[in-house]
Amino acid sequence: MWNKSAGTLAKILLAVVLSAALPAEARADFKAEQMRYPRVKAAFARKTKTLEALFKKAKAVYPPDEIFLRVFKRGDGRDGRGELELWARGGDAKRFVLVKNYPVCAASGALGPKRRAGDGQVPEGFYKVSGFNPASSYHLSMRLNYPNEADRRAGGRGDLGGDIFIHGDCVTIGCIPMTDDVIEELYVAAVEARNRGGGVVVHIFPRRMDDAGMKALEKAAGGDRALLDFWKNLREGYASFEKNGIPPRMKVDNKGKYLLSD
Numbered sequence: 001m002w003n004k005s006a007g008t009l010a011k012i013l014l015a016v017v018l019s020a021a022l023p024a025e026a027r028a029d030f031k032a033e034q035m036r037y038p039r040v041k042a043a044f045a046r047k048t049k050t051l052e053a054l055f056k057k058a059k060a061v062y063p064p065d066e067i068f069l070r071v072f073k074r075g076d077g078r079d080g081r082g083e084l085e086l087w088a089r090g091g092d093a094k095r096f097v098l099v100k101n102y103p104v105c106a107a108s109g110a111l112g113p114k115r116r117a118g119d120g121q122v123p124e125g126f127y128k129v130s131g132f133n134p135a136s137s138y139h140l141s142m143r144l145n146y147p148n149e150a151d152r153r154a155g156g157r158g159d160l161g162g163d164i165f166i167h168g169d170c171v172t173i174g175c176i177p178m179t180d181d182v183i184e185e186l187y188v189a190a191v192e193a194r195n196r197g198g199g200v201v202v203h204i205f206p207r208r209m210d211d212a213g214m215k216a217l218e219k220a221a222g223g224d225r226a227l228l229d230f231w232k233n234l235r236e237g238y239a240s241f242e243k244n245g246i247p248p249r250m251k252v253d254n255k256g257k258y259l260l261s262d
Contacts, residue, residue: 031195037134040191043184051189060097061090063192067200068096068247069166071104071176073111073122074207082107084166084176086186088193095245102186105170106177111206111220112227113154114146117161120174122204124230125150126237126250126258129166129190129200139168139180140187144202154230154256166202176204201247206231209238233258 034040055062068087075083082104087096107122114121123146131143146164147155166176168183178186190200206220207213214235221228240248240260249261 031191034132034134034191039140040134040187043140043188047184047188051185054099054185055088058088058097058099060088060099061093062088063090063196064088064189064198065090065193065196066096066198067189067193069186069200069202070241071202071204072207073104073107073124073204075103076208081105082176084178084186086189088189096241096247099189100185102178102182104176105179105182106172108172108174111217113230114151114161114164114174115155115158117159119161122172122174122176123147123151123164124204124206124234126247127202127204129194129202132187132191132194133165133167136165136167137169138165138171138177140183141165141167142187142190142200148252150250150252150256150258152256153252153254203237203241203247205234205238209235236260 035044052062055064066089068089070085070087072083072085075081084102084104086099086102088099089096109119109121111124112121113125114123123144125146125148127144127146127148129142130145133141133143142165144164144166146162147160151160161174164175166178166183166186168178168180170177170179193200206217209217209231214231217231218228221231237248237250237258237260251259251261253259
C-alpha cells in the first residue's frame with residue numbers, strides 16, 4: 001500500500017531496517033529507539049499488561065524470543081474474513097505456541113499470489129518482517145520483504161510492486177489491515193522479539209490448507225493447474241509447521257518453487 005507520507009516513511013524505514021540488520025549486541029537498544037516515537041510508547045503503555053496476560057494464558061514466555069505470524073486471506077467463518085495468528089516461542093521451548101487469533105479487518109484482491117504492481121493482490125508465500133514504521137500513516141506498520149526470491153523468479157520481468165505491510169487503520173490495497181487496537185498488540189510483541197535478537201516470520205496462505213481447505217482451493221482454481229500447483233507447494237510449508245511447530249526453512253528453485261530445507 002502506498003503510504004500517504006512516502007518521504008517520511010522512506011527515512012524511518014531506512015533507519016529501522018539498518019538497525020534490524022545489525023548484530024544482536026548492536027541491536028540492544030532497538031526497543032529504546034522505537035520508544036522514542038509517541039505511538040509506540042503509548043502502545044507499550046496500553047498493551048504490555050494485556051500481552052503478559054495473553055502469553056501467560058497460552059503458557060508462553062513473555063517477552064518472546066521469536067514470534068511467528070500466520071495469515072489466512074480467507075477464514076473458515078461464515079463471513080469468510082481473513083485471520084491472523086500470533087505464535088511465539090521463548091526460553092527453552094522447542095515449539096511455537098499459539099497466543100491469539102485476530103480477524104483481518106478488510107480484504108483486497110482475490111485468492112492467489114501477487115504478481116505485478118497495482119493488481120490489488122495480497123501476496124501469498126513465506127516472508128519476514130523487514131522493517132518497522134513507528135510513525136506510519138496507518139497508525140503503526142510492519143513491512144514485509146515482498147517480493148521475495150520466489151516472487152522474483154516466478155513473477156517474470158515485470159514490476160512486481162512492493163510496500164506490503166501489516167498495518168492499522170483498517171484500510172487496504174494489497175496489504176494486511178488490522179484495527180489500530182490489534183496492530184498495537186502485534187507491533188509491541190514484534191518489537192520485543194526483535195529487541196531480543198529474534199526475527200518475525202510471516203506466512204501468508206489463501207486459507208487454511210487442511211484437507212477441507214485444499215478441496216475448496218481446487219474448486220477456486222477452476223482448472224488453473226499452475227495456480228493449484230502453487231497452492232500445493234504452499235501446503236508443504238503449512239503441513240511442516242502443523243507437524244513440527246516451527247516455521248520451516250525454505251530454499252527456492254530457479255522457477256520460484258519453495259523447497260523445504262533441513
